[in-house]
Amino acid sequence: MRTRxxxxxxxxxxxxxxxxxxxxxxxxxxxxxxxxxxxxxxxxAVARHAGVGVATLYRRFPTRESLITEVFADQFAACVSVVDDALADPDPWRGFCTVIERVCAMQAVDRGFSAAVVAAFPGAFDVEQERDRALRGFAELTRRAKENGRLRADFAQDDLTLLLMANCGIIAATAETAPAASRRLVAYLLDGLRAVHAVPAKPLPPPVPLSLHEVFGSPRP
Known part of the structure; x- marks a missing residue:
């Protein structure tokens, strides 16, 4: 029997x-x-590497945004989970640091995720909703950490974007050493965000062997 x-x-x-x-x-x-x-x-290029026609790709994913949101759905959910776990931590400074460290670590292993975090997806309600929820949770963590004197009072919510931009720049310039370079940068940044003398500084992760040639893309002599 045949279908319709x-x-x-x-x-x-x-x-x-x-x-x-x-x-x-x-x-x-x-x-x-x-x-x-x-x-x-x-x-x-995605279609070619996947071994399908461009028409097949667009049948499955009509827009680039629909493909991006599907690819990074798990990472967006993971971000929300990280913030939720941090909010449940009785130590707001530790929770604050955990969010910065984990999100930056996710950036360090996936260049696409760095861009997806700040991209606008007006047609993807679920993604926008999850990101807004994560940002609201981070704002609450920020408030708590300031309130108990662990986070410097002049930290602004927009500074999160600044931290992610700095981490993104490190990742773009350091290739295979990106995860280690990112960890050291984040340790420096978090130490600078502590309210003065509020918490003893943690030791930095080991230094990463980097060259200015790598940073500026100039050829080695």
Missing amino acids: SGVEPDEAAGLRADAVRNRNRILEVARKLFAERGLDVPMA
Whole structure:
């Protein structure tokens, strides 16, 4: 017996399975390319690396934003979870530091996530809602840490963007040493955010062997 489209049930099941495989392959490839190159990878390049036609890609993901939000859905959810865990910590300064450290660590291993964190997704209500929830939670952490005298009083919510931008710059310039360089930078930044003498400074992570040639992209002599 044929379906309304004239396709046998077994054949229809095969088509659905093939569509699922294509979709999963597109997401897998996009995730890898975004992590390596950022969000500017052409859709045609995603299709080519996934072994599907551009038309197939656009059937599954009509816009670049729809592909990006699907690729980073788990990371956005993880950010919300990190903030929720930090809010449950009885020590607001520790919770504040945990959010900065974990989000920056996520940035350090995925260039695409760095861009996705600050990108606008007007058509993706769930993503925008999750990000707003995470930001509200971070604002509450900030308030608590200031209130008990652990975080310097002049820290502003917009400074979170500043920290993420600094971390993003480190990541872009340091390639394979990015995670270690990021950890050291974050340790410096958090030490600078402590209210003076409020908490003993933690030892910095080990230094990372970096060259100014790497930072400025100039050729080595």
